[in-house]
Amino acid sequence: MSDLATARMLMERLVNFPSVSRDSNLALIDWVENWLVENGIEAVRVPDPTLPKASLYAHVGPSVAGGVVLSGHTDVVPVDGQVWTSDPWVVSERDGRFYGRGTCDMKGFDALALAALVLARKRGVKRPLQVALSHDEELGCIGCIPLIEAMTGLPRASAVVVGEPSMMQAVTGHKGGLAFWVRMRGHEVHSSIMHTGVNAILEATKLLGWVNEMNARGQAAVPSALAGRFNPPWTTVHCGQIKGGTAHNITAGNCEFGVDFRIVPGEDPEAWRAAFMAQVAQVEAEMKAVHPDTGIEVTERFTLPPLSPETDGAAEALVRRLTGDNGRHVVSYGTEAGQFQVRGWSTVVCGPGDIAQAHQADEYLTTAQFQAGWAFMEQLIEGLCR
Numbered sequence: 001m002s003d004l005a006t007a008r009m010l011m012e013r014l015v016n017f018p019s020v021s022r023d024s025n026l027a028l029i030d031w032v033e034n035w036l037v038e039n040g041i042e043a044v045r046v047p048d049p050t051l052p053k054a055s056l057y058a059h060v061g062p063s064v065a066g067g068v069v070l071s072g073h074t075d076v077v078p079v080d081g082q083v084w085t086s087d088p089w090v091v092s093e094r095d096g097r098f099y100g101r102g103t104c105d106m107k108g109f110d111a112l113a114l115a116a117l118v119l120a121r122k123r124g125v126k127r128p129l130q131v132a133l134s135h136d137e138e139l140g141c142i143g144c145i146p147l148i149e150a151m152t153g154l155p156r157a158s159a160v161v162v163g164e165p166s167m168m169q170a171v172t173g174h175k176g177g178l179a180f181w182v183r184m185r186g187h188e189v190h191s192s193i194m195h196t197g198v199n200a201i202l203e204a205t206k207l208l209g210w211v212n213e214m215n216a217r218g219q220a221a222v223p224s225a226l227a228g229r230f231n232p233p234w235t236t237v238h239c240g241q242i243k244g245g246t247a248h249n250i251t252a253g254n255c256e257f258g259v260d261f262r263i264v265p266g267e268d269p270e271a272w273r274a275a276f277m278a279q280v281a282q283v284e285a286e287m288k289a290v291h292p293d294t295g296i297e298v299t300e301r302f303t304l305p306p307l308s309p310e311t312d313g314a315a316e317a318l319v320r321r322l323t324g325d326n327g328r329h330v331v332s333y334g335t336e337a338g339q340f341q342v343r344g345w346s347t348v349v350c351g352p353g354d355i356a357q358a359h360q361a362d363e364y365l366t367t368a369q370f371q372a373g374w375a376f377m378e379q380l381i382e383g384l385c386r
Contacts, residue, residue: 004374012090036117057147067157073144075137093367128155161347162336170349174335175262186203200244201245227264238261351373
């Protein structure tokens with residue numbers, strides 16, 4: 001079996017595991033760990049302390065600094081409610097595309113990275129190649145945090161390549177993230193005397209009005225040079241889920257919704273957190289002035305550091321050398337690259353596929369992008385052998 005065929009086999013096998021973020025990924029991790037052992041590579045598992053999930057990492061080559069980390073995640077988004085023309089958990093090749101959940105985001109890259117690890121061992125690299133596979137990336141890039149911390153015991157790599165779909169371009173910046181779940185506790189009365197109650201839904205609209213105001217301000221402001229490279233060039237605030245109330249003729253006793261921020265590099269997430277919580281405190285005070293048993297509970301779901309363009313970054317230089325890409329690319333979605341960078345690694349995003357295909361029904365990765373990904377791996381290993 002050729003090295004490229006091995007990578008394809010790995011992608012097919014990884015897609016077979018329905019490792020949706022809400023479920024366990026242990027079956028996939030077990031299989032990968034066993035496959036690496038069969039190929040003479042020891043993997044280190046990093047269990048989640050509270051969930052039936054795990055991440056893993058592996059190292060090939062001498063115990064010296066200056067290697068490269070290939071970083072991917074094993075979880076995928078659900079297929080619920082989507083209409084697929086083929087089984088989402090089986091890779092289907094047609095019209096020059098590999099269809100299947102995760103082919104693009106990002107089991108295609110995971111497969112290439114694992115195949116590269118085996119090839120690096122065969123070739124006898126002089127600088128190490130390390131692979132890091134995380135869980136719960138789709139829930140806010142939280143599963144990689146203990147994984148990165150566990151990898152601090154390895155010889156320090158000079159570059160981390162996070163293989164999110166970027167059409168094999170060097171992405172050097174992305175927005176950060178901050179997400180909350182808000183629970184409003186109102187006071188129910190008959191709607192005919194609503195002034196004596198506290199309508200949690202109507203009180204929620206005060207916070208959502210602030211959300212709209214922040215977006216309007218951001219859109220009207222003149223962006224900084226760095227922010228101007230993003231689309232849109234401002235920090236966005238978003239609510240995508242809301243639920244609440246008991247009946248139309250009762251003031252709502254409850255309302256829950258999410259609020260998330262996509263923060264441009266250079267802006268302080270702490271400042272955004274403080275601004276939001278100040279609005280929460282103001283609305284809660286108004287609610288309690290009507291009835292003392294009301295309140296607002298805010299749960300922080302995750303904080304994701306941005307990826308900021310580096311000055312003379314080793315990771316960027318590596319990817320540009322291997323791909324020939326000299327463009328300036330930033331994206332508005334978040335990745336685990338920010339988690340690596342904030343912990344001291346030089347980091348870049350580069351992987352096969354188009355982010356437009358991620359999370360979609362009939363998600364696909366083109367065969368050309370998969371082959372380009374493997375060409376990248378071969379050149380990377382050649383460089384590590386020198």
